[in-house]
Amino acid sequence: MTEYDIVIVGAGPGGSVAAKVAAENGLKAIFFERGRKPGEKNSSGCGLGPRMWREFPEMMKTLTPDVAPNLRMGACVVNHYLNKDLKEIAIEMYYPTESVTYEPAKQFITMNCYRSEFDPWIANHAVQAGAELRTSTLIKDLVKDEKGKVIGVQTEKGEKILGKIVIGADGVISTVAIRSGLNPRWRPEQITLVPQYDFAAPPEKIDRMFGPDGLLADAADGIWWGVNFPAAYQVIFGDGFHIGLGSWMGQWTANPISYLNKLVSCKPFQRMVKAIGAKPREVQAHLLPWTQEPVRTFTDNVMLIGDAGGFPCPLEAEGIYPAMETGKLAVETAIKCIADGDTSKQALKLYEDKWKKSSVGIEFEAGESLQTLWKNLFFSTQSDENNMEWFIPLYHEIRGGHYDWSEPHIVRFRQIMKKVQEFLPQAMKFMTKYGMPVLSDIMGEDMSMFPQMLKFMESMRPKKKKK
Numbered sequence: 001m002t003e004y005d006i007v008i009v010g011a012g013p014g015g016s017v018a019a020k021v022a023a024e025n026g027l028k029a030i031f032f033e034r035g036r037k038p039g040e041k042n043s044s045g046c047g048l049g050p051r052m053w054r055e056f057p058e059m060m061k062t063l064t065p066d067v068a069p070n071l072r073m074g075a076c077v078v079n080h081y082l083n084k085d086l087k088e089i090a091i092e093m094y095y096p097t098e099s100v101t102y103e104p105a106k107q108f109i110t111m112n113c114y115r116s117e118f119d120p121w122i123a124n125h126a127v128q129a130g131a132e133l134r135t136s137t138l139i140k141d142l143v144k145d146e147k148g149k150v151i152g153v154q155t156e157k158g159e160k161i162l163g164k165i166v167i168g169a170d171g172v173i174s175t176v177a178i179r180s181g182l183n184p185r186w187r188p189e190q191i192t193l194v195p196q197y198d199f200a201a202p203p204e205k206i207d208r209m210f211g212p213d214g215l216l217a218d219a220a221d222g223i224w225w226g227v228n229f230p231a232a233y234q235v236i237f238g239d240g241f242h243i244g245l246g247s248w249m250g251q252w253t254a255n256p257i258s259y260l261n262k263l264v265s266c267k268p269f270q271r272m273v274k275a276i277g278a279k280p281r282e283v284q285a286h287l288l289p290w291t292q293e294p295v296r297t298f299t300d301n302v303m304l305i306g307d308a309g310g311f312p313c314p315l316e317a318e319g320i321y322p323a324m325e326t327g328k329l330a331v332e333t334a335i336k337c338i339a340d341g342d343t344s345k346q347a348l349k350l351y352e353d354k355w356k357k358s359s360v361g362i363e364f365e366a367g368e369s370l371q372t373l374w375k376n377l378f379f380s381t382q383s384d385e386n387n388m389e390w391f392i393p394l395y396h397e398i399r400g401g402h403y404d405w406s407e408p409h410i411v412r413f414r415q416i417m418k419k420v421q422e423f424l425p426q427a428m429k430f431m432t433k434y435g436m437p438v439l440s441d442i443m444g445e446d447m448s449m450f451p452q453m454l455k456f457m458e459s460m461r462p463k464k465k466k467k
Contacts (some may be wrong), residue, residue: 003162004028006334007153009139009176010169011038014306014323016122017056018167019131021331027338030132030161031123031169032139032153039119046118047074047110047221047235051321051359054102055328059125068117070238073212074110074220078234080268081392082226088268089396093219112220112235142166142179142302149300150180165334165343166302169327172287174308182304183295188250190310192290192317195257196244197264201278203239209276210236224269227388229259231378233316240281243269246317248290248375253382256285290317292367297355298348303330311360314367315374322360329354366441373434387430394423 006022008015011033022029035041053060065071081090100106127133143152143160152162153176168176172191177183210219222234224243232245245260263269272278294310297303305311306323313322333351337343355361380387401416402409 001152001160001162003152003164004030005163005338006030006165006167006331007161007163008032008167008169009153009174010171010306010308011123011133011135012119012169012171012306012323013122013320014327015167015169016119016126016327017324018169018305018327018331019123019126019133020059020129021328022334023126023130025331025335027331027335029126029130030134030163031126032137032155033123033133033135034138036136037120038123038133038135039114039116041115046113046115046320047318048113048118049110049318049321050102050105050108052324053104055321055325055359059122062125063111063113063118063121065238067121068113070114070117070240072112072206072210072220072236072238073108073218074112074236075108075218076216077109077221077223078216078219080222080224081396082224082228082263082266082268083392083396084227084389086226086228086262086266086268089392090400092399093216108218110221110235112237114237139170139175142176150302164301164338167327167330167334168302168304168308169306169323171307172289174304176302177295177304177308180299180302182297182299182302183308183310186289189248190289190291191249192246192288193249193252193256193285194244194246194288194317195260195283195285196242197260197280198240198242198282198284199273199278200240200281201276205276206236206238206240209272224263225378225388225392226263226381227386227392228381229262230381232260232263240278242284244284246288246290247379247382251375251379251382259381288312288317288319290314290371292371293364294355297326298351299345300348301343303333303348303351305330311355313363314371315363322363325358325360326355329358366438369434369437369441373438376434377430387426390423390426394420394427397423 005027006029008018008031011031015031019029019031076093076095079092080088083089096106096109123133138156139153140156141154142150143154145151150166152160153166154160166176168174170176208214210216212218220236224232230245230247232243235242243264289307289310289312291310292314297309305326307319309326311322311326312319330351333348333354337347377387377391397416397419404412
């Protein structure tokens with residue numbers, strides 16, 4: 001049986017970064033891919049955030065159209081608001097704001113890339129660093145010693161590969177997580193099913209609409225908000241786009257694809273499809289962890305990274321950066337523990353300490369409050385209390401009501417205020433229950449503005465008529 005310092009199950013972005021860092025630091029590392037090549041299953045929107053360029057600058061500067069021909073910059077996010085009749089009542093565009101602190105985050109929100117292009121590129125970095133990649137290999141089980149501690153992995157053909165440390169980078173249905181006992185099973189409120197449609201479109205037509213000199217310049221990211229479907233994302237690439245949506249498994253009340261069909265069949269969406277000459281190319285669906293906090297991520301000789309550990313962002317379920325960052329941190333931990341000759345769970349606790357202090361861990365400091373608000377507003381469309389029924393018209397009044405010449409402006413402002421007051425009882429109830437915990441997490445000890453905010457909102461409530 002061959003023995004390695006580190007055995008990595010999975011050759012996605014997290015597994016590849018782990019293999020790369022391990023090899024660069026002189027460890028004997030192998031990583032496994034069940035497909036014929038990394039990225040063969042192209043089922044991710046793959047919006048790459050600027051934190052990747054901050055944390056992995058030398059590697060990320062080599063991600064160019066030469067290696068990823070369909071790379072497209074998303075410098076702007078377009079928000080589409082649809083009312084209960086699926087009529088588009090507002091569109092907003094937002095570029096990075098002045099509070100953004102570093103480059104290239106000042107230039108773009110995401111770089112959009114197909115996983116079929118991104119994954120082989122990043123895996124090749126690991127191979128060039130000296131890691132061994134084995135494709136078309138499915139890991140079916142873990143190898144354990146007489147004390148029950150993990151000492152390696154076993155392929156579906158029965159081959160055993162030993163390692164001082166095993167890293168689970170094998171996604172949401174993680175053999176490493178299950179067989180190590182770290183996460184035998186997800187609960188319905190911890191995972192999301194994400195159906196999406198992939199469209200092809202002529203690059204020149206996409207450029208006329210969403211390119212650098214297009215009508216919506218570099219607007220390669222879109223969010224569709226509605227009363228009839230959970231919030232949906234649109235990610236635009238060089239030769240097409242994805243449109244998809246998701247919700248927690250315990251929250252679906254109808255076939256998930258039926259919600260997506262409501263969106264893609266509505267007139268506003270079809271106008272966009274027609275404008276860029278898009279044609280449906282593929283139907284895709286995948287599971288993702290969407291948790292308020294990660295699962296247990298380490299035990300004797302084992303660490304979980306990326307989706308296997310429940311690391312996707314609790315707000316948007318963005319998973320590629322967390323996978324890459326936790327892959328790096330896991331290997332940094334492994335380097336020290338192997339050098340010390342101690343890979344016990346007590347020693348690997350260092351990994352948890354590292355990720356909690358990282359940008360990934362900080363994301364979860366308000367994970368519970370943010371996700372609870374998110375779930376009860378933009379993803380409340382399947383529940384009995386659909387808060388989007390009042391939020392969409394309220395937001396429309398506040399943001400758009402003054403662009404109107406139907407009456408003298410002062411009259412319009414009075415009309416807007418009267419309409420806003422109708423929604424305040426629901427808005428105040430929502431803010432007290434879901435908004436205040438978020439603000440509390442953001443502001444910490446400084447709660448001084450809370451009483452003033454509540455007092456102001458209370459003063460705007462419609463007065464009861466005297467009998």
